[in-house]
Amino acid sequence: MSMNLETRIGKLKDDGQAIWLTVILLIVIAILKTDSFATSRNLTNVLGQYTSLMLVTAGMLAVVVTGHIDLSVASQVRLVAVLMSGVADGNNIKFIFALVLVTVIACFVGFMNSLIINTFNIDAFIVTLGMSIILEGAAYAYTEKGEGSIPMSVSDFVYGSVGPLPYVFMIGIGMLVFLSQLLSHSRTGLWMYAVGGDSAMARRSGIDIYRTVTKSFIVCSLFTMIAAVVQVSRQGIGAPSTGSGVELLAITAVVMGGATLGGGKGKVSAVVGGAMLLTLINNVLNLTGISQYWQTFVRGLIVVAGVGLFSRRLLKR
Amino acid sequence: MTNRLEGRGIIPLLQVESVSKKYGENVVLANIDFSLQAGTVHGVIGQNGAGKSTLVGIISGIVVPDSGDVRVSDNPIEHGSPRAALSAGIATVYQELSLLPELAVYENMFLGDEIVKNRRLDSSEMIEQTRALLSELGGYGIDAASRTWRLSLAQRQIVEIARCVRRNVKVLILDEPSAVLGSNEISTLFELIKRLNARGTGVIYISHRLAEVEQISDQITVLRDGCTALLQSRENFDRPKLIRAMIGNESSFRETAHTKISVTNAFSVDGLKLHNNDEVGISFTLLRGEILGVAGHTGSGRSRLLKGLAGLGGVIGGSIEIEGVKYEGKDLKKLKGLSVRYLPEDRKKLGLFLDRSIRDNIVVSDVSTLSKFGFLNFKKIMLISQEFFIKLRIRAQGLDQLVARLSGGNQQKVLLARTMLSAPQVLLLDEPLRGVDVGAKTEIIDAIKSHVALGNVALVVSSELADIIALTNKVLILRNGATHSLMSKPNLDENELALAVENS
Numbered sequence: 082m083s084m085n086l087e088t089r090i091g092k093l094k095d096d097g098q099a100i101w102l103t104v105i106l107l108i109v110i111a112i113l114k115t116d117s118f119a120t121s122r123n124l125t126n127v128l129g130q131y132t133s134l135m136l137v138t139a140g141m142l143a144v145v146v147t148g149h150i151d152l153s154v155a156s157q158v159r160l161v162a163v164l165m166s167g168v169a170d171g172n173n174i175k176f177i178f179a180l181v182l183v184t185v186i187a188c189f190v191g192f193m194n195s196l197i198i199n200t201f202n203i204d205a206f207i208v209t210l211g212m213s214i215i216l217e218g219a220a221y222a223y224t225e226k227g228e229g230s231i232p233m234s235v236s237d238f239v240y241g242s243v244g245p246l247p248y249v250f251m252i253g254i255g256m257l258v259f260l261s262q263l264l265s266h267s268r269t270g271l272w273m274y275a276v277g278g279d280s281a282m283a284r285r286s287g288i289d290i291y292r293t294v295t296k297s298f299i300v301c302s303l304f305t306m307i308a309a310v311v312q313v314s315r316q317g318i319g320a321p322s323t324g325s326g327v328e329l330l331a332i333t334a335v336v337m338g339g340a341t342l343g344g345g346k347g348k349v350s351a352v353v354g355g356a357m358l359l360t361l362i363n364n365v366l367n368l369t370g371i372s373q374y375w376q377t378f379v380r381g382l383i384v385v386a387g388v389g390l391f392s393r394r395l396l397k398r
Numbered sequence: 399m400t401n402r403l404e405g406r407g408i409i410p411l412l413q414v415e416s417v418s419k420k421y422g423e424n425v426v427l428a429n430i431d432f433s434l435q436a437g438t439v440h441g442v443i444g445q446n447g448a449g450k451s452t453l454v455g456i457i458s459g460i461v462v463p464d465s466g467d468v469r470v471s472d473n474p475i476e477h478g479s480p481r482a483a484l485s486a487g488i489a490t491v492y493q494e495l496s497l498l499p500e501l502a503v504y505e506n507m508f509l510g511d512e513i514v515k516n517r518r519l520d521s522s523e524m525i526e527q528t529r530a531l532l533s534e535l536g537g538y539g540i541d542a543a544s545r546t547w548r549l550s551l552a553q554r555q556i557v558e559i560a561r562c563v564r565r566n567v568k569v570l571i572l573d574e575p576s577a578v579l580g581s582n583e584i585s586t587l588f589e590l591i592k593r594l595n596a597r598g599t600g601v602i603y604i605s606h607r608l609a610e611v612e613q614i615s616d617q618i619t620v621l622r623d624g625c626t627a628l629l630q631s632r633e634n635f636d637r638p639k640l641i642r643a644m645i646g647n648e649s650s651f652r653e654t655a656h657t658k659i660s661v662t663n664a665f666s667v668d669g670l671k672l673h674n675n676d677e678v679g680i681s682f683t684l685l686r687g688e689i690l691g692v693a694g695h696t697g698s699g700r701s702r703l704l705k706g707l708a709g710l711g712g713v714i715g716g717s718i719e720i721e722g723v724k725y726e727g728k729d730l731k732k733l734k735g736l737s738v739r740y741l742p743e744d745r746k747k748l749g750l751f752l753d754r755s756i757r758d759n760i761v762v763s764d765v766s767t768l769s770k771f772g773f774l775n776f777k778k779i780m781l782i783s784q785e786f787f788i789k790l791r792i793r794a795q796g797l798d799q800l801v802a803r804l805s806g807g808n809q810q811k812v813l814l815a816r817t818m819l820s821a822p823q824v825l826l827l828d829e830p831l832r833g834v835d836v837g838a839k840t841e842i843i844d845a846i847k848s849h850v851a852l853g854n855v856a857l858v859v860s861s862e863l864a865d866i867i868a869l870t871n872k873v874l875i876l877r878n879g880a881t882h883s884l885m886s887k888p889n890l891d892e893n894e895l896a897l898a899v900e901n902s
Contacts, residue, residue, distance in 0.1 A: 266518045271501070275509055278498040285460070285496065286510035287481050345500050 097351025100338055100391055104357050107365065115368045123364070124245040129315060131360040132253040133308040134330055138338075138356040139260050139349055140304025141331040146264065147297040148277035148344025149198065149205035154305045154331060156216035157190055158324025161309035163220050163227060166319035170229035183306050190216070191302030195295040213328070220321040227320035231313060239314040249311050256304065261349040263300075273297055277344025333384055334359055337391040358387065409472050411436040411600045412457070412488070412569045417466030419452050419624075424795065426452045427463070427624045434569060434600040439591060441615030442604045443644055445807070445837040448621040450604050454571055457602070458490040459483035470568065487568035491558045491575060499547035504528040506546055507561050531560055535590060552583040559590060563599075570594060571602045574833070576610055588614055606835040608640060620644050645837050664688075665824050665855045670716035670727050672702050677880035679716045682872070684855040689846070691870035692859045693899050699879035700859040701743055704826045707857070708740030709733060720823060739763075739822040741813055743829045743859075745806075749813045752802035756794060757783040759801050760815045767820070786815035791841050807838025814842060818849050825849065825856035831865045843869055863895050877902045 111118040137154055144151045161183045168179035190212065197208045241248050264270035272293045275283040280290055308327075313319040332342075334355030340347025362383050366376040414432040418425075427449045434440045444450050455461030457468055462478035469475065476482040497506045504524045513520040513527075528542035540553050549557065555575060562570050572591075576584050591601055591614060605611050611618060612635055620628040620643040628643035630636065664686040669679035680703065684690055692700045706713040706727070713727040725733060742748035751759055760783040761768055768778050783797055790811040794804055801812055810830065817825060827846065831839050846869065850856050860866050866873055872886040875898055882902040885895065 262518075266521075268512050268514055268519060271505060271509065271512060271519065274501060275498055278500055279496065282496040282498065283509075285458075285480055285490075287484055288510050345498065 097338055097348055097354050100351055100354035100358060103387075103391075104354055104361060107358065107361050111361070111365045111368070115365070117368050118365065121245045123368075125242050125247055127360060127364050128245065128250045129240070129247045129311075130364070131357060132247065132250045133312045134327065134334070134356045134360055135353045136253055136256065136304045136308035136311070137327055137331045138334040138352050139257055140301035140308075141328075141335050142338075142340060142347050142349060142352045143260065143264070143273065143297045143300040143304075144205075145332075145335050145340050145342060146277050146344060146347050147273045147294050148280065149294065149297070150209065150332065150342065151194065151298065151301050152206065152209040152328050153190065153194065153212040153216060154301065155324045155326060155328040156213040156220065157187065157302060157305045158309040158312065158327055159220040159321050160186070160216045160223075161306050162313040162316075162319030162323035163223050163321050164319070165310055165313050166231055166317075167224060167228040169231055169235075171232055173232050173234060176232050176235060180310070183310070184303070187302040187306035188299055191299035192295060194302075195291070195298040199291045199294060217321070224321065227318045230318050231316075235314050236317055239311060253307075253311075256307065257349055257353060260300070260304070264349060269293065269296055274345055277346075279345070330359055331356070333388060337387050339391065341392075355387075355391070359384070408435070410434060411471060412602075413467075413469045413472070414453070414457060415467045415469070417453070417456055417463045417468070419449075419456065419461065419463050425624050427456070430466070430621075430624070430626060432619060432626075434602060435616075436568070436598050436600050437595045438616040439595065439601045439603050439614050441611035441618040442602060442621060443606065443608060443611050443618060443640070444621035444627075445606075445644060445805075445835040448644075449624040450621055451573070451805075452624075453621070454490060454573055454602070454604065457483070457569070458488055458571060484565065487566060488571070489562035489565060489567040489569070490571040490573060491555065491562065492573050497546045497554050497558060499545070501546055502543055503540060503546055503549070503557055504542045506557060507531075507542075507564060509561075511565065527564075528560075531564055532556075535560055535563065535593065536586070538586070552579050552586070555579070555587070556590065559594075563594065563597075567599060569600050569602065571604070573604045574606070575603070576605055576607060584610065608637065608644075608836070612637065612640075641836065644835075664721060664853070666719045667707070668717050668719070670703070670706065670718065671714040672699050672706060672712055672879035674714055675878070675880075677878060680874070680876070680879075680881050681716075682874055682881075682884060684872075686853040686855065687850055688872065689850055689856045689858060689870040691866035691873040692857055692876065693861075693863065693866055693873055693895065694876035694882065694902055695899070696861075698876040698882075698902070700876055701828055702879060703876065704740060704828050704857060704859055706730065707824070708738060708826050709736070710740070737820075737823040738826065739817045739820065739824070740826040741817045741828060741830055743832070745809055745813050749816075750801050750809055753800060755798045756787065756792065756801060756804070756812050757797040759812050760786055760819060763816055764819050782819065783815075786819065790815050790845050805835075807834040807842075810834050810842060811838065811845075814845060818845070821849075821852075821854075823854050825854065827856060828859045829861070830858060831860060831862065839865075863892050863899065867892050867895065875899055875902050 117123055141151060141154065164183055165179050168182060169176035194209055194212055197203065198205050239249055264273065272283070272288050275286065275288055276290050276293050284290055309324060312323060316323065335347065335352045336342065337355030337358065338347065338352030340352055362380060366379060410433040412434040414430060416429045416431060417427055418429055419427040430453060432453065442450055442453070452461055456463045459475065459478060459480040459482055467474055470486045470488065473486070475486050501509070507528045508524050513523050525542045532538070532540050532542060535556070538553055538556050540549060540557060546554065546557070559570070575587060579587060594601060603611060603614055616632050618630050618635065618640065619626055620640055622644060628640065630640065664684055666683040668681050671679040682690065692703060694700050702712050705711070707718065707730065709730045711731050713730055716727040718725050718727065720737065746752065751762065757779065761779050765774060768782070769775055787797055792808050792811045794808060801809055804812065814830065825846070830842060830846065834842060846856055858866065858869050867890065872884065873890060873895060874884050875882040883898060885898060
């Protein structure tokens with residue numbers, strides 16, 4: 082009986098249904114227990130906040146699927162944020178230029194992460210941690226408090242919405258659809274799962290491991306870059322503290338969404354459910370009005386419980 | 399050599415010419431010549447460490463040889479490139495099956511060579527082709543779209559072979575293909591090999607089961623210490639000669655004398671229950687010096703019995719008695735310091751620390767008795783691990799060598815050394831002879847027997863009935879976690895035992 086239950090839970094987790102059911106449950110509780118949750122303003126706000134974490138999480142999944150991890154995403158957000166606001170400096174034309182610049186930087190960072198991992202055969206954990214420190218240093222060297230600003234027109238766009246759905250959220254969903262197609266219906270995606278599942282075996286099948294891993298890191302950096310642009314546009318000015326801690330949130334979301342850090346498993350639709358859960362917990366705790374410190378405390382408890390419940394530990398094969 | 403072949407007008411499908419490989423000072427292959435004709439099977443046998451895996455590695459482009467050539471239909475193949483070997487038509491099915499369990503069968507079939515239409519994977523086409531190919535090879539009830547982890551081991555192996563067939567493989571290397579198969583499944587495999595032969599595919603069949611190799615091969619090469627010790631063709635297969643060539647000297651293949659059994663009860667199990675059902679619990683008694691074989695189908699509770707006795711849980715009721723002291727079955731999990739040691743079934747996953755030295759692996763369970771005030775006593779550790787190193791004839795460069803670099807048989811000896819280090823009264827051995835070649839097998843059997851001869855007892859689980867016969871005095875056949883029957887020598891023979899297990 083208990084085995085039966087476990088396999089059933091496992092099945093739910095496979096498709097990410099369990100995590101979305103929990104999200105719905107939390108929404109129901111929030112609607113019943115708070116007055117302000119179901120307002121259009123709050124929903125738009127939640128989805129706006131969610132978009133950044135959702136994109137970083139999806140990017141992280143690409144790396145996790147190949148059996149690696151990217152701890153440098155938070156510092157990538159920092160650097161992109163300060164550069165966007167510093168270079169754009171309130172000007173639309175310069176904003177386009179800044180966008181091109183950070184795109185190039187994102188590709189370069191992703192490429193370097195994978196180059197170092199592949200060439201020297203060092204664990205991604207160490208390499209991306211080092212990269213994180215380097216980028217953080219670069220961001221602070223550029224500006225300590227933040228410089229310049231994002232053009233008003235861009236900020237207006239970022240806060241704009243159709244009903245409760247922000248434009249950026251819809252763009253983000255478009256990107257998720259793209260990533261999910263890439264992972265499950267393209268050769269590159271299949272190779273990512275294969276490399277993460279068993280790299281020796283992938284090599285024997287004639288798969289180019291280096292190139293596959295490089296693609297996954299570049300995808301991750303590009304998604305992170307877009308997330309950072311959204312984030313800094315909401316803030317108006319990019320401070321080097323932007324994005325603090327987002328790497329751990331994204332990894333938590335990925336694990337809650339049923340991916341394994343060992344690689345070879347994970348679905349976009351499920352891991353962004355993890356990101357949604359984390360965002361909602363934050364929002365609901367905020368609405369309850371308990372003190373900030375206790376919020377942090379409770380959030381920690383919920384994350385541990387959530388990972389325990391949703392990660393693949395229970396799923397025995 | 400080349401002249402003679404040209405004279406006969408036959409260029410072999412695969413030709414390996416004077417290939418050598420050294421790892422440091424260790425010569426693994428010395429000037430090996432090897433050839434394979436299209437549509438035939440060439441068996442390769444040899445003890446662990448004889449160089450079989452290295453030869454396979456070189457042919458399939460994973461290992462770079464120090465010298466020599468590999469040719470397919472007389473075209474030299476680039477060394478050290480799995481891709482080049484694949485495109486020349488060489489493919490290998492490894493002992494550790496290498497399908498990705500999370501992918502669908504058809505995805506595994508096409509991995510590295512997918513069909514893409516408009517930049518998207520053409521799944522329906524790949525599924526269709528997989529179906530067609532599998533049914534052409536005999537079907538075997540495999541669903542092309544199913545996740546691979548749902549398949550049985552035998553089915554997965556067929557998928558692997560089918561994958562090679564799909565790639566128009568000319569040379570198929572099967573590395574210990576039968577290790578994971580039951581006897582029915584082996585005949586299915588042989589059928590498949592014959593079909594491939596008919597299509598012109600050459601097969602290199604590597605195994606330590608001599609009988610099988612004899613049955614399927616047209617030629618047999620025996621490797622020993624990196625050299626070709628013998629090459630025979632089907633018409634003059636000669637088993638004693640093959641064995642001699644494999645082991646080097648016949649004397650180590652002798653039947654060991656049976657040890658004397660004393661009349662004192664050393665170990666008894668009374669009504670041990672592994673299941674909460676109406677079946678009567680398991681009971682048996684062993685005298686000092688006795689070995690009990692445990693047989694039965696997969697899932698009959700063989701491993702569970704051993705785990706339960708080892709204190710790893712799963713015992714619901716009953717009791718055991720060691721040297722006259724009684725212990726409740728339910729308490730086994732909590733008791734410490736019992737003179738019982740357990741050797742798990744899967745040495746790589748459950749037993750060994752592959753990245754540590756032989757010495758560390760031998761002493762790891764007993765470091766507390768080998769240390770003083772919490773610090774390791776290196777002198778003692780060196781002495782005792784040296785003793786077992788010699789006693790079990792572990793073949794390695796020294797105690798410092800990493801276990802990962804040992805052959806399967808030698809790894810098993812290291813694990814056995816750990817199990818026997820504290821001189822336990824009860825040895826619980828789960829598949830101690832699995833994946834071990836003939837030479838190492840004899841040595842492991844000897845080691846177990848001499849440990850038991852000191853007045854201890856052992857329980858041995860094995861799915862190879864011949865091994866059970868070679869090792870044991872009594873056989874317990876289990877079904878559904880309970881006793882089916884208990885057989886004992888002298889009226890124990892392989893056929894009778896096989897029949898009893900089959901009927902259980």
